[in-house]
Amino acid sequence: MISSQQLGERLADARRRAKLTQAQVAEHLSIARTTLVAIEKGERRPSNIELLKLSEVLSISVNELLRESYVRAEISPRFRMNGDKASPAVVDAVERLRSFGMRYVELDRMHGLRRGRAPLEALQTYRIDPEGAPELDSQLVGEDAARTVRAMLGLGDEPVAALHVRLESEAGFRNLCLDRLPPKLSAFLIWSDEIGACVGVNAAHPPERQRWSLAHELGHFLRDREAGDVLEESVSMKAPNELFPESFAREFLMPAAGVQKRFTERCRFGKFTPVDLAALARTFEVSFQAMTLRLEELRLLPRGSYEKIVQNRLSPRELAQTQNARVKSDLKGLPERYVGLAVSAYDQELLSESEFAEYLDTDLATAREMYAVHQQIPLDDGTQLPVDFSGSDLRSA
Amino acid sequence: MSTKLAVADACCALNILAMGREREIFEALEMTIALPGRVIPEIRFLWLPPDENNVRQKEPIGIDHLVASGLIQVRELDSQPLIDAFVTAAALITDTDASCIALAGILQVPLISDDGKERRIAKSLFPDIKLVSTLDLLHDASVILGWNERTLADVALALRWRGNFAAPKRDPRAGWYNGLLRLRTVDSP
Numbered sequence: 001m002i003s004s005q006q007l008g009e010r011l012a013d014a015r016r017r018a019k020l021t022q023a024q025v026a027e028h029l030s031i032a033r034t035t036l037v038a039i040e041k042g043e044r045r046p047s048n049i050e051l052l053k054l055s056e057v058l059s060i061s062v063n064e065l066l067r068e069s070y071v072r073a074e075i076s077p078r079f080r081m082n083g084d085k086a087s088p089a090v091v092d093a094v095e096r097l098r099s100f101g102m103r104y105v106e107l108d109r110m111h112g113l114r115r116g117r118a119p120l121e122a123l124q125t126y127r128i129d130p131e132g133a134p135e136l137d138s139q140l141v142g143e144d145a146a147r148t149v150r151a152m153l154g155l156g157d158e159p160v161a162a163l164h165v166r167l168e169s170e171a172g173f174r175n176l177c178l179d180r181l182p183p184k185l186s187a188f189l190i191w192s193d194e195i196g197a198c199v200g201v202n203a204a205h206p207p208e209r210q211r212w213s214l215a216h217e218l219g220h221f222l223r224d225r226e227a228g229d230v231l232e233e234s235v236s237m238k239a240p241n242e243l244f245p246e247s248f249a250r251e252f253l254m255p256a257a258g259v260q261k262r263f264t265e266r267c268r269f270g271k272f273t274p275v276d277l278a279a280l281a282r283t284f285e286v287s288f289q290a291m292t293l294r295l296e297e298l299r300l301l302p303r304g305s306y307e308k309i310v311q312n313r314l315s316p317r318e319l320a321q322t323q324n325a326r327v328k329s330d331l332k333g334l335p336e337r338y339v340g341l342a343v344s345a346y347d348q349e350l351l352s353e354s355e356f357a358e359y360l361d362t363d364l365a366t367a368r369e370m371y372a373v374h375q376q377i378p379l380d381d382g383t384q385l386p387v388d389f390s391g392s393d394l395r396s397a
Numbered sequence: 398m399s400t401k402l403a404v405a406d407a408c409c410a411l412n413i414l415a416m417g418r419e420r421e422i423f424e425a426l427e428m429t430i431a432l433p434g435r436v437i438p439e440i441r442f443l444w445l446p447p448d449e450n451n452v453r454q455k456e457p458i459g460i461d462h463l464v465a466s467g468l469i470q471v472r473e474l475d476s477q478p479l480i481d482a483f484v485t486a487a488a489l490i491t492d493t494d495a496s497c498i499a500l501a502g503i504l505q506v507p508l509i510s511d512d513g514k515e516r517r518i519a520k521s522l523f524p525d526i527k528l529v530s531t532l533d534l535l536h537d538a539s540v541i542l543g544w545n546e547r548t549l550a551d552v553a554l555a556l557r558w559r560g561n562f563a564a565p566k567r568d569p570r571a572g573w574y575n576g577l578l579r580l581r582t583v584d585s586p
Contacts, residue, residue, distance in 0.1 A: 001488065048484040052474075055492075063495065066488035349513030353408045354439065355491045364411055365442040365455055368561035 002068060005042030009072065010065050012040040014058040017095060028057045069109060071102040073192040075228060089182050090230055093200060097188055100176045100334075101198035103359050107341035110350045115196055118172030120149065126222045126244075138240065142247030145222055149248075150255060157258030159284045163211050168335065171221055172196040175214070177203040177333050184233040187213035191225040203333070208287040215252050219245025254284050254294045263300050272301075274309055334360065343374040400429040402470075403529065404501035405509040407432075407439035407493055410469075412511070412531040414458055415443050415560030416552050422538040423468045431470045431506070432460070433496035443559040478503050482522070489518050502526055509534065511565050531562065532570035546580065553577035 015025055026036040029050055038044040046054060055062045064070060075098055086094075105115065126145045150156070153170055160166065167173040178188070178200040186209065188200040199217045201210045213231055220229040223244050235242065262283060266276045281291035292309065295301040339360065346356040357367035400423075405413065410432060413419050423430065432440075442455040463469040474483050474496060482503050486495035494515045501508035502523035509529045510516055519526050535556070539549050553574055556562045564571035 048480050049477075051484055052480060061492045062484060062487035063491050066484070068488075349517070352490055352494050352512045352514040354406070354493050354512075355514075357439075358491060363441050363455075364408060364439055365444055365561060368563075369444070372561060372563065 002066060002070075003042065004045040006072075007045065007065060008040045008042035010060075010070065011046075011054060011058065013072070014054075014060040014065070015040075018058050020057070025054070025057055029053050069106050071105045071109075071194055073098060073102050073105075073194045075190040075192050086230075089185060090188075090232075093178055093181055093185065093188055094190060094230075096178060097176060097190055097198050097200040100200075100338075100361075101174050101190065101192075101195035104174050104198075104338055104341075105195050107338065107345060107359065110345045111341060115172070115194075118170060118196070119152065120171040120218075120222070121196070123148070123152070123222060128224045138243035139247040142219060142244040143251040145219070145244070146248045146251035146255070149218075149222070149252060155255075157255050157261060159258070160211075160253060163214055163285075164335075167199070167214060167218060168337065171218060173214075173218075173221075174198045174338075175335055176200045177210075179203040179333075185230070186233070187217050187229075187231040189217040189220050189225065189229040189231075191221075191228060197221050197225060206287070208281070208285060208290070211253065211285055212249055212287070212290065215249035216245045218252070219248035222248070250290075250294060250297075253286050254291065256298055259284070259291075259294060259298060260300065263295065277309075339370065339374060343371055346371060347375070400427045401506075402429050402431055402504065403507040403509050404431045404433075404497050404504070406497040406512065406515060407436045409509045409511060409531050409534075410436070410440050410460070411443065411458075412556060412560045412562050413534065414440070414460070415558075415562065416535065416556050417559070418538075418552055419463065420466075420468065421542060422534060425538040425541040426534065429468060429470060430463075430509070431472045431500060431504070433493070433500050434471050434473045435496050436493050437471060439493055444561055446558050472500055474499065476503075486518060486522060490515060494518075498522060511568065513565060513567065530565075530568055530570065531556070532564060532568055532574050536570055536573065546577075550577045550580040554581050 015022070022036050022040070023033050026033040029036070031050070035044065039046050039050075051062060051065065055065060075094070108115065125148065126141065153166065164173070164175045168175060174196065176198065181202045181204065183202070183204065186202055186205060188198075190198045197217075199214060201213045205213070216231055217229060220227075224241070229245075259280070262280060263272070266272055266280065269276075277292060277295070278288055280295075281288045284291065286294075289306060292301065292306040296303050296305055342351065342356060342359045345351045345359075346353065351359065353364065353367065356371070357364045360367050360370060362370070410430070413422065413430075416422065422428075437460070440460060441457065443458050445454050445456050447453050460469050464471060474480050479499055482499035483492075483495050486498045486502075489495070490498070494512070497508060497510065498515065498519045502519065505525075507527040507529045508516075508519055509531070510519070511530050511532075516528050519528065535549075535552065539552070544552070554577075557578055564574045568574075
């Protein structure tokens with residue numbers, strides 16, 4: 001059984017998330033505010049009836065309040081909207097991301113796994129020092145960080161393939177595609193020592209934009225992860241604290257040397273057309289606009305090229321070709337590893353079927369379908385191999 | 398006619414509905430099902446058979462007709478022993494499962510559940526609780542109703558298709574159920 005102090009902390013966290021005062025909650029329970037204070041401090045354990053009422057008013061399950069495996073994560077996302085006042089959409093998204101991160105850690109722990117320090121987490125060179133001297137040029141530092149990270153990951157000048165998978169392994173990112181987000185919200189980064197970095201990207205955005213958002217949040221991760229981040233359209237990317245992550249994302253996804261090399265290769269065939277531009281964007285899995293602006297920045301195209309192309313519009317044939325050249329998204333919903341852990345936990349009866357559905361954030365019927373799909377591995381001969389989740393270590397076979 | 402009361406968890410309630418013969422099954426077993434109120438929102442969808450493009454869609458379902466006919470009773474945790482049992486169970490398992498365990502344990506009626514974790518916790522909190530599986534219900538009802546093998550296989554198939562039900566490995570009736578499915582030469586939905 002968890003201690004009264006742990007329970008009090010969870011109740012206080014839930015109350016703050018619900019944006020309720022102690023007086024409001026106390027009134028709902030018909031108890032004095034001082035009694036609630038004592039409960040939150042762990043000095044008084046609520047009765048079972050009080051616990052049910054608290055669960056109801058705070059919109060949190062009794063299981064979340066009482067289970068031993070619960071992971072408590074203190075996060076401090078940086079809200080920039082409306083002068084530090086976060087919109088309900090942001091609050092909801094951050095809460096979903098936090099909940100996902102906590103469940104991810106719980107699933108890890110069910111399998112005896114503890115969060116280790118990811119390689120990029122150890123990179124301290126670019127961490128912001130609030131008490132240090134002001135940086136000379138955040139943009140240059142961001143580019144330098146991108147080159148350092150590229151070197152650490154052995155990427156050379158090549159495009160970054162399977163970005164989200166790399167960030168899971170190299171930065172320990174727990175990536176989530178967030179649905180039901182307003183279009184202007186692109187991504188979120190939250191951090192806590194317990195869960196590491198959780199990054200949510202807008203599921204409705206095109207894959208190129210999702211990649212950019214991930215790279216941008218990697219910049220914040222290297223710079224000021226504790227502060228968290230909300231990436232949204234209305235924030236100027238020229239604001240001082242956005243210069244580093246933006247220049248980082250640009251150089252990380254479109255390294256100057258690699259872009260120059262491939263641009264030159266394409267020019268060998270004669271002229272460099274919008275179709276070549278679209279192909280280059282596809283190669284680096286960035287948007288047409290991002291690549292055009294990058295080429296302008298690298299002085300490979302004249303300034304104002306993007307506006308000119310947009311004003312002139314592409315010919316219908318060219319447009320069709322660029323549309324077909326769309327990057328295919330490989331970031332969908334919950335991460336494969338997360339789902340795999342949940343399936344394995346359910347298969348080993350560490351989770352009930354209702355819990356399994358809850359962890360997958362879906363209904364029971366869909367959860368059963370996901371279990372059926374993940375329970376078998378397709379073989380080359382067309383047959384299916386049933387998975388033994390409690391199987392022995394293949395390395396010792 | 399007096400009926401026996403049993404508590405079903407959300408998953409088993411879905412399974413029973415997936416079979417499409419719930420009224421006959423309940424009547425044959427002379428059984429009324431009690432469902433805790435917080436379980437109802439989980440009983441939302443079943444699957445439809447694949448369309449011409451081999452795509453399966455979900456269909457929304459409800460239990461209003463069974464509640465109206467008295468075959469299902471919706472029960473709330475409305476007494477101190479129920480609340481205490483629920484809170485004890487909820488420390489170990491999700492609230493919906495905990496409410497089923499508490500209801501069955503305190504009312505001293507069978508718990509219909511296929512879930513390994515839920516059954517384990519129910520047994521640990523209420524050692525005398527009687528645990529019944531979906532396949533127990535199907536088997537016992539089919540005997541009383543005198544269903545032939547073909548009818549039984551059709552019901553098993555509906556359970557597989559609509560409920561996406563796979564018999565738990567440790568269920569003693571798993572072989573029987575899989576045999577019924579093989580009769581219809583269907584191994585997967």
